[in-house]
Amino acid sequence: MxxxxxxxxxxxxxxxxxxxxxxxxxxxxxxxxxxxxxxxxxxxxxxxxxxxxxxxxxxxxxxxxxxxxxxxxxxxxxxxxGQKGNVTLMSFDGKYKVQMAVQDNIVFDERLQVAKSLIDECLNEWTQGSDDKIKAIINNAFDVDKEGKINTRRVLSLRSLDINDEKWLQAMDAISDAIQVVSSKEYIRVYERDNDGKYQQITLDFASV
Structure with a gap:
């Protein structure tokens, strides 16, 4: 001992x-x-x-x-x-590939609140005859987690909604302008092609081996 x-x-x-x-x-x-x-x-x-x-x-x-x-x-x-990353190298026989990926850590500045206000105005205007599913998606995007943080992926996913409304489009512009990249992290991922021709990641996660 x-x-x-x-x-x-x-x-x-x-x-x-x-x-x-x-x-x-x-x-x-x-x-x-x-x-x-x-x-x-x-x-x-x-x-x-x-x-x-x-x-x-x-x-x-x-x-x-x-x-x-x-x-x-x-x-x-x-x-x-500039910043390196998002590059793929292949072995000569194509069996292996190595990818360098860059993942940005982003936060939103005060303009996200502007976007939320515009979206709230849209929701109020759409009360009659609007799609409840879209409302749920929007409200869920601005929910905070246990640490009081907004899920950036959910917020950014709002930009993929096909809504042709001037105020909504202004809100989407505000979200884009509010994005601030505070840091970036590089990852190496390695893959091996299986018998079906699909690339399977060679896991480097201790819990997965």
């Missing part, structure tokens, strides 16, 4: 620290508690080692990917500028 938190002060010989930070005589700890601690410590150690390996492999994958993209660009005496 080891110290549960190696970052804290080392317990005196013959003692271990409990969850409250108190030193407990090792002789007073039940065998089942010692065994549980050993199992947890072993799993955590392996998980941290695996995470470190994954970080190293990710760095190599990203580096190899971008090095090749730059090399390919030099074939045409040019240089890739």
């Amino acid at each position: 080891t110290n549960p938190n190696p970052n804290t002060q080392t317990a005196p010989e013959g003692y271990v620290m409990n969850a409250k930070g108190h030193y407990v005589p090792l002789s007073a700890v039940k065998e089942i508690d010692k065994l549980r601690d050993d199992v947890v410590q072993d799993i955590i150690s392996r998980a941290k080692e695996l995470r470190s390996q994954m970080v190293n492999v990710k760095d190599i994958m990203f580096s190899n990917f971008y090095d090749f993209v730059e090399l390919s660009a030099r074939e045409y005496d040019t240089k890739i500028g």
Whole structure:
């Protein structure tokens, strides 16, 4: 049995620290508690080692990917500028493909409230003879989650509704103008073609392997 938190002060010989930070005589700890601690410590150690390996492999994958993209660009005496991403590389036989995707983290500024006001006006005007399903979709788009955040995907999906109304179109313009990209994250996804010719993602999710 080891110290549960190696970052804290080392317990005196013959003692271990409990969850409250108190030193407990090792002789007073039940065998089942010692065994549980050993199992947890072993799993955590392996998980941290695996995470470190994954970080190293990710760095190599990203580096190899971008090095090749730059090399390919030099074939045409040019240089890739701006944000890289959303690029696919294929193996020569077409069995494998590697995709670099960029996912933006977006938020809405105050103009989203302008859009909501315009949409509310539309709903009031459409009260008679309007489609209740469309109303439900619209109201649901502006519902907040447990953290008080608006689901951006639902809000953006409103722009795909085929509604030819001047005020509605103004609201959609307000939503588009309200979009603010606060950060971007790059992902590498790898695929293998199966016997049916469909590409199946090679999962790198620990929970899915």
